[in-house]
Amino acid sequence: MITVSGPPSSGKTSVIGKTIEALEKKAIELAVIKFDCLSTADELIYEKKGIKTKLGLSGSLCPDHYFVNNIDACFHWGLKENVDILITESAGLCNRCSPHIKGILSVCVIDNLSGCHTPKKIGPMLKFADIVVITKGDIVSQAEREVFAYNVKMVNPKAKILHINGITGQGAAELGRLFLSANDYQNLDDKKLRFTMPAALCSYCLGETMIGKDYHIGNVKNMKL
Amino acid sequence: MEGSWQLKNPYDFLTEMGFDLPDKNQSLDQYLNYIDEDMLEDIGTNKEMIYASYDALHGQLEEESEVKVKSILIKGGFNKDGEKEPLDILLKPGEIVSIVGPTGSGKSRLLADIEWLAQADTPTGRVIVINGILPDESKRYSFDEKLISQLSQNMNFVMDANVEEFIRMHAESRNIKQIDEVLETIIKHANDLAGEPFSLETPLTALSGGQSRALMIVDVAFLSKSPIVLIDEIENAGIDRRKAMEFLVNAEKIILIATHDPVLALMANRRLVIRNGGMYKIIESDESEKKVLEKLEKRDRETQKIRNALRAGQKVQCD
Structure with a gap:
C-alpha cells in the first residue's frame, strides 16, 4: 500500500495516473482509493483509464479521521481483489492532515505554483513523507524550482524529492520504480500513524450552530488577543 | 520578505515555525526542553524533525560533496x-x-x-x-x-x-x-x-x-x-x-x-x-x-x- 496526499489541486490525481501508466507495462494489478470531502469526479478519471477505483466521501466529518477509520477495510478490499499495489489518495484540506502510516510508503504532492513559502506551512503530510513530488515545474523558472525544492528540503530533509510533470508524465516512471520497491504487507494490524491527526471534539463537532461562549463545550482553544 | 537567514538563531528559527517562546538567546536544546508535546503536536512536528530541519538549514546535513562533472x-x-x-x-x-x-x-x-x-x-x-x-x-x-x-x-x-x-x-x-x-x-x-x-x-x-x-x-x-x-x-x-x-x-x-x-x-x-x-x-x-x-x-x-x-x-x- 502507498499513501498519497497533498493540498487540493496540487496534481495528485495526475501524478498517480501518469505513474500507473508508466507501470502498466509491468502487468501489475493496481487500484486507487480516492478520499475526498464533498464531491469529486476524479474516480471517473481513473475509471476512464481502466483503473480499479473506490471513492470515499467524508462529507461533514474530518476527512483525515474518515480516512483512518476506513483504511483497514480498504486494505482488505484490496487483498480480496488481488491488488498488488493499493494507492490511497487524500486531499490535505487543512495542512495539518496526517494520513501517513509507519512502514507504509508515503508520498506528498505539492506544486511549485503554491508559492515558495508554502512548504513551511504544511504539517505532517509533508514533514513525514518518504517522497515529496513537486509538480507544475514547467510553469515556473529554474530558480523558482530550486528555491521551492530547497524549502521542501528544509522542512523534510530526509525525503526523496522528485519533480514530475503531471501533463507529460516526465518523472512518473521514476516514481513508479519507487512504488515497486515499497514494503509489502498482508494486513495493517499493529500499524501506527506517523503523526497524530488534527483533533477536535467540541459542541460544533456534534452539530451546534449557535455562536457564543455558552455553547462552547469540549476541546476548545482560545485565541490570545 | 525575510532578511538573511544564513545564521539563524534558534529563537528566530522556532518562532518562525509558530512557537511562542518566552526569552531569547537560548540554545535549541534548552528551548526543546521547555516546549511540551502538545505544542509540538499543534504545529505538526516533533523534536527529531526540528533537529533535522535546523541542521539542514545550517548546511550540516551530509551536504552534497559538490561532484564536479567532467563528462x-x-x-x-x-x-x-x-x-x-x-x-x-x-x-x-x-x-x-x-x-x-x-x-x-x-x-x-x-x-x-x-x-x-x-x-x-x-x-x-x-x-x-x-x-x-x-x-x-x-x-x-x-x-x-x-x-x-x-x-x-x-x-x-x-x-x-x-x-x-x-x-x-x-x-x-x-x-x-x-x-x-x-x-x-x-x-x-x-x-x-x-x-x-x-x-x-x-x-x-x-x-x-x-x-x-x-x-x-x-x-x-x-x-x-x-x-x-x-x-x-x-x-x-x-x-x-x-x-x-x-x-x-x-x-x-x-x-x-x-x-x-x-x-x-x-x-x-x-x-x-x-x-x-x-x-x-x-x-x-x-x-x-x-x-x-x-x-x-x-x-x-x-x-x-x-x-x-x-x-x-x-x-x-x-x-
Whole structure:
C-alpha cells in the first residue's frame, strides 16, 4: 500500500495516473482509493483509464479521521481483489492532515505554483513523507524550482524529492520504480500513524450552530488577543 | 520578505515555525526542553524533525560533496520499436549540443534518463555514465535534481518579489555567502542580454519577456549549480542569443538545446537527431553550415536594427 496526499489541486490525481501508466507495462494489478470531502469526479478519471477505483466521501466529518477509520477495510478490499499495489489518495484540506502510516510508503504532492513559502506551512503530510513530488515545474523558472525544492528540503530533509510533470508524465516512471520497491504487507494490524491527526471534539463537532461562549463545550482553544 | 537567514538563531528559527517562546538567546536544546508535546503536536512536528530541519538549514546535513562533472556518457538503449540505438554520445562541459526531432520524438525521455541517471532501468534501457564511472545507487539520490537546470519555454516568473529579493532568495538556497557580489554580476550581465534595462528594484512580474528570459539565463549561468543546462526552445524574445550561449559556455556548463530555431540549432557544434524515441544520429556542424549560420545571424541583426528603430519612433527604409 502507498499513501498519497497533498493540498487540493496540487496534481495528485495526475501524478498517480501518469505513474500507473508508466507501470502498466509491468502487468501489475493496481487500484486507487480516492478520499475526498464533498464531491469529486476524479474516480471517473481513473475509471476512464481502466483503473480499479473506490471513492470515499467524508462529507461533514474530518476527512483525515474518515480516512483512518476506513483504511483497514480498504486494505482488505484490496487483498480480496488481488491488488498488488493499493494507492490511497487524500486531499490535505487543512495542512495539518496526517494520513501517513509507519512502514507504509508515503508520498506528498505539492506544486511549485503554491508559492515558495508554502512548504513551511504544511504539517505532517509533508514533514513525514518518504517522497515529496513537486509538480507544475514547467510553469515556473529554474530558480523558482530550486528555491521551492530547497524549502521542501528544509522542512523534510530526509525525503526523496522528485519533480514530475503531471501533463507529460516526465518523472512518473521514476516514481513508479519507487512504488515497486515499497514494503509489502498482508494486513495493517499493529500499524501506527506517523503523526497524530488534527483533533477536535467540541459542541460544533456534534452539530451546534449557535455562536457564543455558552455553547462552547469540549476541546476548545482560545485565541490570545 | 525575510532578511538573511544564513545564521539563524534558534529563537528566530522556532518562532518562525509558530512557537511562542518566552526569552531569547537560548540554545535549541534548552528551548526543546521547555516546549511540551502538545505544542509540538499543534504545529505538526516533533523534536527529531526540528533537529533535522535546523541542521539542514545550517548546511550540516551530509551536504552534497559538490561532484564536479567532467563528462557524461549516454550509452544507447532502444527506440520505441525496440531497435537498438546505433550510437553513444559523450558530453563535456563548455560544449553546446542541439537536440533536433519532431514533437513527441523522445526528447523528454532522453532528458529524463539523464536526470534519473538511468541504469538500463528506464523504458529506453539507456545507461548514463558520469566521469567514466557508473554512479552507485546511493549517489543517484544525492545528485537528485541538481544535474539538469532547465530553461523552458515559460517566460514568466510567478514569484511575488523584486529582482533583488529573488536573487537573494536563490543565492541563500545555494548557501552562497557573497550575495552582494553575485547581485551585481547578475544584474549587469542580465542587462547586457536584455534590450531594455531593468534594475534590482523592478518587480519580477513587471519584467518584459526578454528581460525575464535574460534574467533566467544569467541566473542559471551564475547561480545554478547543475552542470547541465537544458534549453527548451528559447524564442527570439529580444535577447542576444549568442551572448547568452557564451555566458553558459564560460560557466562550464554542458549545454543541450532542444530547438526548431535554426540559429540556435546551428550554434551547436553537434546535433543529436532523435527519431522514434531513439537517438538516431549525430551531425557535426561543418564550415558550410557555419556560413549558413552567419547568414542567418546577419539577417537577425538587421531585423533587430529595424525593431530598435521602430521602437525609438524612427522611420525605416531599404538600404
